[in-house]
Amino acid sequence: MTREQLVQQIRDKESFLCVGLDSDLSRIPQHLMSAQDPVFEFNKAIIDATKDHCVAYKPNIAFYESLGSKGWDSLGKTIDYIPDTHFTIADAKRGDIGNTSRQYAKTFFETFAFDSITVAPYMGIDSVSPFLEYDNKWVILLALTSNKGSEDFQHHGAEPLFEQVIIKSQEWGDPSNLMYVVGATHPESFARIRELAPEHFYLVPGVGAQGGSVSTVCKYGKNEDLGMLINSSRGIIFSSTGEDFAVEAKKSAKRLHDQMREQF
Amino acid sequence: MTREQLVQQIRDKESFLCVGLDSDLSRIPQHLMSAQDPVFEFNKAIIDATKDHCVAYKPNIAFYESLGSKGWDSLGKTIDYIPDTHFTIADAKRGDIGNTSRQYAKTFFETFAFDSITVAPYMGIDSVSPFLEYDNKWVILLALTSNKGSEDFQHHGAEPLFEQVIIKSQEWGDPSNLMYVVGATHPESFARIRELAPEHFYLVPGVGAQGGSVSTVCKYGKNEDLGMLINSSRGIIFSSTGEDFAVEAKKSAKRLHDQMREQF
Numbered sequence: 001m002t003r004e005q006l007v008q009q010i011r012d013k014e015s016f017l018c019v020g021l022d023s024d025l026s027r028i029p030q031h032l033m034s035a036q037d038p039v040f041e042f043n044k045a046i047i048d049a050t051k052d053h054c055v056a057y058k059p060n061i062a063f064y065e066s067l068g069s070k071g072w073d074s075l076g077k078t079i080d081y082i083p084d085t086h087f088t089i090a091d092a093k094r095g096d097i098g099n100t101s102r103q104y105a106k107t108f109f110e111t112f113a114f115d116s117i118t119v120a121p122y123m124g125i126d127s128v129s130p131f132l133e134y135d136n137k138w139v140i141l142l143a144l145t146s147n148k149g150s151e152d153f154q155h156h157g158a159e160p161l162f163e164q165v166i167i168k169s170q171e172w173g174d175p176s177n178l179m180y181v182v183g184a185t186h187p188e189s190f191a192r193i194r195e196l197a198p199e200h201f202y203l204v205p206g207v208g209a210q211g212g213s214v215s216t217v218c219k220y221g222k223n224e225d226l227g228m229l230i231n232s233s234r235g236i237i238f239s240s241t242g243e244d245f246a247v248e249a250k251k252s253a254k255r256l257h258d259q260m261r262e263q264f
Numbered sequence: 265m266t267r268e269q270l271v272q273q274i275r276d277k278e279s280f281l282c283v284g285l286d287s288d289l290s291r292i293p294q295h296l297m298s299a300q301d302p303v304f305e306f307n308k309a310i311i312d313a314t315k316d317h318c319v320a321y322k323p324n325i326a327f328y329e330s331l332g333s334k335g336w337d338s339l340g341k342t343i344d345y346i347p348d349t350h351f352t353i354a355d356a357k358r359g360d361i362g363n364t365s366r367q368y369a370k371t372f373f374e375t376f377a378f379d380s381i382t383v384a385p386y387m388g389i390d391s392v393s394p395f396l397e398y399d400n401k402w403v404i405l406l407a408l409t410s411n412k413g414s415e416d417f418q419h420h421g422a423e424p425l426f427e428q429v430i431i432k433s434q435e436w437g438d439p440s441n442l443m444y445v446v447g448a449t450h451p452e453s454f455a456r457i458r459e460l461a462p463e464h465f466y467l468v469p470g471v472g473a474q475g476g477s478v479s480t481v482c483k484y485g486k487n488e489d490l491g492m493l494i495n496s497s498r499g500i501i502f503s504s505t506g507e508d509f510a511v512e513a514k515k516s517a518k519r520l521h522d523q524m525r526e527q528f
Contacts, residue, residue, distance in 0.1 A: 022364070062360060062367035068340065068375045069333035076332065093360050095384060096326060097411040100286070103326035111332045120359060120384045122406055124413020142386055147361040149388020156428055157421030164420055 001087050001115045002136050003176045006201075007225045009055045009085060014264045015257050016226050018056035018089065018203065020233025021046065021078065024063050027238055029245045039064070039074040042245075044081055046237050049246040053253040056229050057082050058089035058203075079112050087229070089140060089203065090114040098126040105131045116140050118181060118203070121165045125172060132173045139178050141169055143193070146183025146206030162189075166196045175199040182221070184212025184230070190220030202228045207256070208235035214259040222263060232256060265351050265379045266400050267440045270465075271489045273319045273349060278525045280490050282320035282353065282467065283517060284497025285310065285342065288327050291502055293509050303331070303338040306509075308345055310501050313510040317517040320493050321346050322353035322467075343376050351493070353404060353467065354378040362390040369395045380404050382445060382467070385429045389436060396437045403442050405433055407457070410447025410470030426453075430460045439463040446485070448476020448494070454484035466492045471520070472499035478523040486527060496520060 010016050021043055028042045035041040047057065059078060064071035082088055090108040094117060095101060101119075108117045109131075116138035119128055131139045144154055144162040154162040166180060175197075182193055184206035193202070202221060206212040207230050214230060221228050232252070239248035274280050285307055292306045299305040311321065323342060328335035346352055354372040358381060359365060365383075372381045373395075380402035383392055395403045408418055408426040418426040430444060439461075446457055448470035457466070466485060470476040471494050478494060485492050496516070504512035 024367075060360075060364055060367075062358075062364045062371070066367045066371040066375055068371075069336040072333040072336055091360075093358065093384070093387075094326075096324075096355075096357050097409070097413075100324055100326045103288070103324075103330045107326070107330040107332075111330055120357070120386050121417060122384050122386045123357075123409050123411060124416030124418070126411050126413040128413075145361070145387050147387060147390050149361075149390040149392075152388030152432055153385060153425060153428065154388070156425050161417060161420050161425060164417065168416055 006055070006087055009087070010226050011264075013055055014261045015053055015055055016229055016260055017054040017253060017256050018058050018229040018231040019046070019050050019054045019236055019253060020058045020060060020091070020231050021237065022060040022063050022233040023237065025067060027241070029241055029243065031243055037074055037077065039067070039071070040077045043074070043078045045246040046249050047081060049250040050236065050253040051083060051086065053250070053257040054086070056087040056089060058091045058231055058233070060233065061090055061092040076112060079114065088114045088116070090117040093118050093120050093142065095120040095123050095127040097123065098130060101127050102130040105134065109134050109137050116179070118142065121169065128169065129172055132177055137177065139173060140203050141165065141178065141180055143180040144182050144186055144189055146185045146210050146212070150183065163192070163196060166193065170197065175201070179203055181205065184217050185210055187212065187216045187220055190217065194221060194223065198223060200227070204228050204230045208232050214256065215262070218263050226263070230256070230260070270319070270351055273351070274490050277319055278528045279317055279319055279521050280493055280524055281318040281517060281520050282322050282493040282495040283310070283314050283318045283500055284322045284324060284355070284495050285501065286324040286327055286497040287501065289331060291505070293505055293507065295507055301338055301341065303328070303335065304341045307338070307342045309510040310513050311345060313514040314500065314517040315347060315350065317514070317521040318350070320351040320353060322355045322495055322497070324497065325354055325356040340376060343378065352378045352380070354381040357382050357384050357406065359384040359387050359391040361387065362394060365391050366394040369398065373398050373401050380443070382406065385433065392433065393436055396441055401441065403437060404467050405429065405442065405444055407444040408446050408450050408453055410449045410474050410476070414447065427456070427460060430457065434461065439465070443467055445469065448481045449474055451476065451480045451484055454481065458485060458487065462487060464491070468492050468494045472496050478520065479526070482527050490527070494520070494524070
């Protein structure tokens with residue numbers, strides 16, 4: 001998907017919501033467990049229920065991978081089921097030497113036709129650039145993450161490491177193929193990050209369960225094209241563990257969508 | 265596998281060789297391509313040919329993952345085929361927030377019974393610690409990698425980031441469950457790293473094709489328990505593209521084993 005298509009979809013819908021498909025088999029409603037592929041049945045219902053409120057879906061690859069080859073089948077069916085209008089993110093946090101990152105790119109951009117993948121920056125240029133060689137595919141590079149452990153290394157150095165990641169990686173990609181992960185739990189950092197990367201999109205986890213709010217994030221992080229995808233995973237997909245799980249997921253997605261409309 | 269078992273195996277064999285199973289389908293000898301599972305047939309022959317010369321096997325997960333669910337089946341069969349005497353490394357470079365790293369740990373330590381996994385440190389403590397909660401399982405944390413991109417961020421800061429990773433992570437694990445990736449292409453850094461982590465094992469890529477040598481790495485990196493696993497992937501498994509691929513792989517493994525014997 002091109003940047004123009006993504007921006008157009010955000011404007012048309014007045015939404016920049018990404019629904020995280022962290023579809024943990026152990027948390028899927030009991031009545032789906034007799035289905036041939038409970039994970040896919042769950043995702044299908046969630047996608048049907050939320051697609052009018054979001055512009056992107058982000059399967060968290062760990063939850064599929066942990067089921068072995070069956071999980072990869074569920075992932076494939078899920079990607080095929082997501083409407084073409086929606087931006088897809090493989091939340092995989094991959095990154096390795098060049099020939100290996102090239103294989104990961106093949107996995108997520110060819111074997112599975114994702115629009116983008118999250119990548120860890122630790123190994124530098126040759127771990128990231130193979131993902132940037134595909135037309136209209138995106139790297140979403142970890143910059144400042146939402147978790148507690150973000151304090152361990154991401155602030156290392158007089159010029160914090162996450163700033164260096166944002167500065168350096170702009171030599172490798174541009175706002176048409178490179179986004180950054182910036183956690184909603186660091187609203188105070190958004191203004192500084194916008195100085196460093198004014199045009200780029202950010203993927204923002206940490207709204208809801210982890211404590212960030214849509215309005216605070218937008219106050220510091222919004223740009224002319226909106227410039228953000230705010231993700232919610234568990235806060236939407238596990239809104240109920242009963243037979244009404246999809247209805248409740250829709251309500252949770254709509255609640256965030258309503259907050260987002262105020263930003264247009 | 266415990267540290268004692270690993271050290272005993274290294275002493276018994278006078279080898280600290282790890283064979284990297286970067287079993288790229290596009291490079292597998294033509295005559296195997298008609299097999300039902302060419303990747304597994306290839307790995308089986310490589311394991312049979314090299315097991316007397318090495319103490320560890322390291323499947324590079326990218327090459328399996330890129331084949332979708334079939335690749336994960338090949339990986340499962342490969343892990344089952346590796347003798348219990350050998351230490352197994354999932355070269356996966358994973359790392360994510362706590363609940364997600366927990367799923368990755370489940371994948372590689374339960375769904376597939378690897379002894380260890382390579383982990384990227386960027387996201388800090390909660391991305392690493394779920395892997396350390398398993399008895400006799402290991403984290404192999406990226407510290408100073410062998411690739412060109414290692415220059416981009418790993419030296420960031422007055423106290424280089426890779427040193428900070430080694431120092432900080434010793435609060436999370438110890439020499440019985442934590443190793444570090446240290447590339448053979450940085451022999452000058454081994455002495456400093458040994459000061460910081462005298463007892464830990466290092467997984468050392470970059471010998472052979474990438475330019476590092478066994479004797480130089482040992483000169484600066486060896487400790488009382490030997491303390492290193494030196495990996496070779498393409499330099500062993502793709503020694504020949506013909507029907508003699510396993511015979512040639514054995515010769516390449518033996519060549520490194522002979523160099524290693526001199527260290528005992």
